[in-house]
Amino acid sequence: MKQEELENLTRGNARHLTTLNDEVGQLRDEQRETRILVEALKIDMDWLKKFFWIVATASIGSLII
Secondary structure: OHHHHHHHHHHHHHHHHHHHHHHHHHHHHHHHHHHHHHHHHHHHHHHHHHHHHHHHHHHHHHHHH
Protein backbone atom coordinates (compact mmCIF):
# COMPACT_ATOMS: atom_id res chain seq x y z
CA MET A 1 0.00 0.00 0.00
CA LYS A 2 1.06 3.50 -0.59
CA GLN A 3 1.76 5.92 2.20
CA GLU A 4 -1.20 8.09 1.20
CA GLU A 5 -3.61 5.13 1.38
CA LEU A 6 -2.34 4.25 4.83
CA GLU A 7 -2.85 7.82 6.01
CA ASN A 8 -6.42 7.83 4.67
CA LEU A 9 -7.13 4.56 6.49
CA THR A 10 -5.67 5.96 9.70
CA ARG A 11 -7.84 9.08 9.45
CA GLY A 12 -10.91 6.95 8.76
CA ASN A 13 -10.17 4.71 11.72
CA ALA A 14 -9.67 7.71 13.97
CA ARG A 15 -13.04 9.08 12.86
CA HIS A 16 -14.72 5.74 13.59
CA LEU A 17 -13.06 5.53 16.99
CA THR A 18 -14.28 9.02 17.85
CA THR A 19 -17.81 8.07 16.84
CA LEU A 20 -17.63 4.87 18.88
CA ASN A 21 -16.34 6.74 21.93
CA ASP A 22 -19.22 9.23 21.66
CA GLU A 23 -21.78 6.43 21.37
CA VAL A 24 -20.31 4.54 24.33
CA GLY A 25 -20.44 7.74 26.37
CA GLN A 26 -24.12 8.17 25.50
CA LEU A 27 -24.82 4.56 26.46
CA ARG A 28 -23.12 5.06 29.81
CA ASP A 29 -25.24 8.15 30.47
CA GLU A 30 -28.41 6.23 29.61
CA GLN A 31 -27.32 3.33 31.80
CA ARG A 32 -26.73 5.73 34.71
CA GLU A 33 -30.21 7.22 34.26
CA THR A 34 -31.76 3.75 34.10
CA ARG A 35 -29.94 2.70 37.26
CA ILE A 36 -31.31 5.77 39.09
CA LEU A 37 -34.85 4.97 37.93
CA VAL A 38 -34.54 1.34 39.03
CA GLU A 39 -33.32 2.42 42.47
CA ALA A 40 -36.28 4.79 42.80
CA LEU A 41 -38.66 2.02 41.77
CA LYS A 42 -37.09 -0.33 44.32
CA ILE A 43 -37.65 2.24 47.08
CA ASP A 44 -41.30 2.63 45.98
CA MET A 45 -41.75 -1.16 46.00
CA ASP A 46 -40.29 -1.37 49.53
CA TRP A 47 -42.91 1.07 50.80
CA LEU A 48 -45.63 -0.89 49.01
CA LYS A 49 -44.46 -4.15 50.61
CA LYS A 50 -44.38 -2.56 54.05
CA PHE A 51 -47.88 -1.17 53.57
CA PHE A 52 -49.14 -4.57 52.41
CA TRP A 53 -47.70 -6.32 55.45
CA ILE A 54 -49.21 -3.74 57.82
CA VAL A 55 -52.64 -4.15 56.24
CA ALA A 56 -52.33 -7.96 56.15
CA THR A 57 -51.20 -8.14 59.78
CA ALA A 58 -54.01 -5.83 60.91
CA SER A 59 -56.58 -7.88 58.98
CA ILE A 60 -55.39 -11.17 60.43
CA GLY A 61 -55.23 -9.60 63.89
CA SER A 62 -58.82 -8.40 63.61
CA LEU A 63 -59.96 -11.89 62.55
CA ILE A 64 -58.24 -13.48 65.54
CA ILE A 65 -59.74 -11.06 68.08
